[in-house]
Amino acid sequence: MLYARLDELRQEKEGQLAQVRSTGAVGTMQNISERDAFATMYEDRLAQLNAVDDRLVFGRLDLDSGECRYIGRLGLINDERQRLMLDWRAPEAGVFYQATAFERRGVRRRRHLMLRRREVQGIEDEVLDADLLRETEENHGDGALLAALTARRTGRMGDIVATIQAEQDRIIRAPLAGVMVVQGGPGTGKTAVALHRAAYLLYSHRERLKSAGVLIVGPGSTFMSYIERVLPSLGETGVVMSSLAELYPGVQAVEEPDPQVAELKGRLDMVDVIAAAVEHRRRTISAPRKVCVEGVEVKVTPKMIARAQERARATSKPYNEARTTFVKSMVREIAEKLERILAKRSEGNEADRSYLAEDVRSSRDVRVLLNLCWMPRSAQQLLSDLWSKPEYLAAAAPQLNERERALLRRDADAPFTVSDAPLLDEAAELLGDLDESAGREEARQQAQRRRDLENAEKALENTYFQLEDIGVDGVVSAEDVVALNAESGQRLTAAERARVDRTWTYGHVVVDEAQELSPMQWHVLMRRCPMKSFTVVGDIAQGASASAASSWSEAMEPFTGGRMRVEELTVNYRTPRRIVDLAESVAAANGLSITSLQTVREGDHVPTVRQIAEDEQLPVETVRAVEQELTRLGEGLVAAIVPHRLLMQTQAALREVYGDRVGTGAGSLAQDIVVLPADEAKGLEFDAVVVVEPAELLDEASGRVGSLYVALTRPTHALHVLAVRDLPAGF
């Protein structure tokens, strides 16, 4: 019945779309823009209806009242406006995740429908009402959850809407305002919860979040591609996803190879260093200097420069924008002097002097002098100057010692790193737009938008309508039409505009693997959401970066002033007990303080730990372990987590046997074997994992056990450890 309704809606939308398209590009601009807006909207609805096709419905609630509610990926009603299915995010659907036998909340039976595409593979009932339990013989367990947890991995994270657990649901549905930190050990569903929370917030605060947008920040591109399909599968596409390397629009930053440099650049002190660096770009002259304007020499004094700089500063505008005031002021003063000189020479002969300012402005001498005193600078130029010119850095960063400053030294053309991204942002904030016309362009666009809005409002007065299926959107507003129909028929969503705009402020920000963020990264992210509405998820114990915090209060205090909620997740859904035991033993033996996690599964595979005689044998033994797992699993994903030194060798050895099936990082969907270093394994998961040379993985992280702990907790089924060197404590 539900699929029939879905098909019906789809057909209806296809019909409407075809009709709108067949109208052709005739009529006034307003008509055309109206037509395009509706076409785009129907296309969006269709895309949404298509996205929910797989496993459309997954739950049913039988209530004390006798009512039966279906829970699915979106809300559906029939032509008589009777409700057929509830969106999982609707308030009335909450009990599906929250009801327990102890606290039934009016639920007699919860049914999980396990579908593959459109076909029911199985159903499972949890009978919460003792009377009903006596009447029936139905099973009572967590089969749906277990089926989801033991399913083979694909290399892309899937949604968990069907089996969200009560402790997770509480977090997903928490209020929008404020900073919420979700602490949880490996595999507790932090990433899953963070993404479902984003979907929930977009649903329940649609008006506010649709225009402002939601930003999701994760550690690296491998991780971002691992999670990129979750929100679209929930019908949500308007979210901006960014790795830390992409935080500064237009710059694709590379890794920061030296952890000491990462730590230095991550300090909050860098705010002062960047401010001083900008300040030092304003200079003056030590003695009067003559400039030549159209053959006439004019004397410019340090006082004139100081006066103009003072005037510019008084505007409180960013550096590049204030420069305009400085230049105007200087040009005026020089022109006045020039006028006096010319007047004296011509002895009262009143020539036309209106062009003097233009003459001053185009004098080469004047331009050189003004640039010397107030050079226009982009954030990129400022930062590469700072790293490549030791005397400039010394002047801007007296708080750093010589050794620290030497560490920061780079060639002027060196690529920017992940740790530079927040510094670029900070610099851009103080420098403002380099291009003076940028402000005018923005004003022009705003004016255009106002005109569009008026048009759209008029258009909607005529064709005001409400979407009949209660899918995700509600009423169409003029704002929607304008957003859908940006200039020249080209569509730019809020998300698309936000992605390229450094100054965009979001309605909500989700940060994953947040324990790794440096204070500078937090500083910049806080600016992206002045309302301070954040979901921050991570695990302090997994911290591996040089700036990783040792507690949430330490990490967040400077930005939230202690105002935050901390929630904890306590069950590891990914990794079986036997593997968790080993990982926890290694963590504890190496001084990491962790809370032991509950697990859902015991696991059927005891982790194996093998000593190998020779280093050269490691790639061969890795291939053997991978082979064994592939045979045992039938299908699934196997990863080799190896020290950086062995990456190429291991990959080559595996490629010899498996060819294109071997990938790096998260791999592609066609690759079921991946080789990756421990720092890239963060957040990912595999059916089986081969961890190679743990002692070296520990060394790579300067003895911090976080990365090794991460590596050991990646498998959903099996773990193999291979080592030539002595094993670290705890194995």
Ligand SMILES: Nc1ncnc2c1ncn2[C@@H]1O[C@H](COP(=O)(O)OP(=O)(O)OP(=O)(O)O)[C@@H](O)[C@H]1O
């Ligand atoms: N309620 C659930 N139902 C089904 N699967 C779940 C549920 N909760 C978590 N999982 C699964 O458990 C695995 C681990 O989840 P996730 O990656 O979100 O954990 P994490 O806490 O971010 O882990 P880590 O810190 O180790 O990266 C994923 O495969 C996820 O789909």
